[in-house]
Amino acid sequence: MxxxxxxxxxxxxxxxxxxxxETFRASDGLWANHPVAEVATPKGFERDPARVLDFYNDRREQVRRAAxxxxxxxxxxxxxxxxxxxxxxxxxxxxxxxxxxxxxxxxxGELARARSSVDAQMHYPVPESGIALGDLCDKGSQLRPDVVWFGEAxxxxxxxxxxxxxxxxxxxxxxxxxxxxxxxxxxxxxxxxxxxxxxxxxxxxxxxxxxxxxxxxxxxxxxxxxxxxxxxxxxxxxxxxx
Incomplete structure (x- = not known):
């Protein structure tokens, strides 16, 4: 055969x-209203994790509504x-x-998954409500979106x-x-x-x-x-x- x-x-x-x-790089895209350094870098997450989690929870909800x-x-x-x-x-x-x-x-990476902020090998499904502050991995660290941010491998x-x-x-x-x-x-x-x-x-x-x-x-x-x-x-x- x-x-x-x-x-x-x-x-x-x-x-x-x-x-x-929505695309990120278009002139009217997501980066126009959400600076990369604030929502798509490890340092941005360290500075304001709530803002980053809200940003990706909103993206996740947009994807749920799409087909x-x-x-x-x-x-x-x-x-x-x-x-x-x-x-x-x-x-x-x-x-x-x-x-x-x-x-x-x-x-x-994938919006539908979360991962540990201290161990990139620890992955979790994201509930419908999204990732919230206080949602922890099995090592006790805050969960983050399982996406590759700028500056990451x-x-x-x-x-x-x-x-x-x-x-x-x-x-x-x-x-x-x-x-x-x-x-x-x-x-x-x-x-x-x-x-x-x-x-x-x-x-x-x-x-x-x-x-x-x-x-x-x-x-x-x-x-x-x-x-x-x-x-x-x-x-x-x-x-x-x-």
């Missing part, structure tokens, strides 16, 4: 903005159709999972690099490829693997050898998925996508 081609999806905030999730959009659903549909699909996302929402994707690596970066290195096709959607260290992921793509960038400004953003698709995520991703499914039906026995 031929081995199914491996599609790796690398998604950023642009894929979730069509679900109503996966056609881009999330198309990626999940490709997996259900028998393709081997891995998702690497910079997003801290759970929209990929709620759409049905079963193999999702959250590069920058990205613990799953090596795992993401391994996935990209295994990819037959890399689909980049909703990110400008400007955020480090995630922007380095393209360096791990095999020479014979293809890369497609879906973005309204894809032609301006795409590095050399990356195929640009100048469409919004909710339009471009379903169109590509439909194309790949039709091509796979006609694929040669080695299972490669053309």
């Amino acid at each position: 031929s081995k199914a081609p491996h599609l790796v999806v690398f998604s950023g905030s642009g894929i979730s903005v069509e679900s109503g999730i 996966p959009n056609p881009a999330h659903r198309a990626i999940a549909e490709l997996e259900r159709a028998g393709f081997r699909v891995s998702v690497i996302t910079q997003n801290i929402d759970d929209l990929h999972e709620r759409a049905g994707s079963g193999n999702v690596l959250h590069l920058h 990205v613990p799953l970066f090596d795992d993401a690099c391994e996935l990209v290195a295994e990819a037959d096709l890399l689909l980049v959607v909703g990110t400008s490829l400007a955020v480090m260290p995630a922007a380095f992921l393209l360096d791990y793509l095999a020479d014979d693997a293809a890369c497609v960038l879906v973005d309204p400004d894809a032609r301006a953003l795409a590095p050399p050898d990356v195929v640009p698709v100048d469409m919004k995520a909710g339009e471009g991703v379903p169109a590509l998925v439909d194309q790949w499914q039709r091509e796979q039906a006609l694929a040669p026995p080695d299972g490669t996508m053309r």
Whole structure:
């Protein structure tokens, strides 16, 4: 039996903005009203943990009200159709999972989880009410959002690099490829693997050898998925996508 081609999806905030999730870096985004140093750094949490917890509790509630959009659903549909699909996302929402994707690596953490502020290996589910001051880990330390803040290491970066290195096709959607260290992921793509960038400004953003698709995520991703499914039906026995 031929081995199914491996599609790796690398998604950023642009894929979730069509679900109503505010982005951080847009001119009117979250950072415009919430300084990075105050809500997304270890020192900010040390200075005012209540403010930081409120900020992420609000983000969590926004995600709860949102729903996966056609881009999330198309990626999940490709997996259900028998393709081997891995998702690497910079997003801290759970929209990929709620759409049905079963193999999702959250590069920058997850809103749905809390962790100990003294032991990064201690993780806890976040209750509907959010994380409150006085919610402690088993070592007696205040719980914090399980997200990667500025100045912190990205613990799953090596795992993401391994996935990209295994990819037959890399689909980049909703990110400008400007955020480090995630922007380095393209360096791990095999020479014979293809890369497609879906973005309204894809032609301006795409590095050399990356195929640009100048469409919004909710339009471009379903169109590509439909194309790949039709091509796979006609694929040669080695299972490669053309």
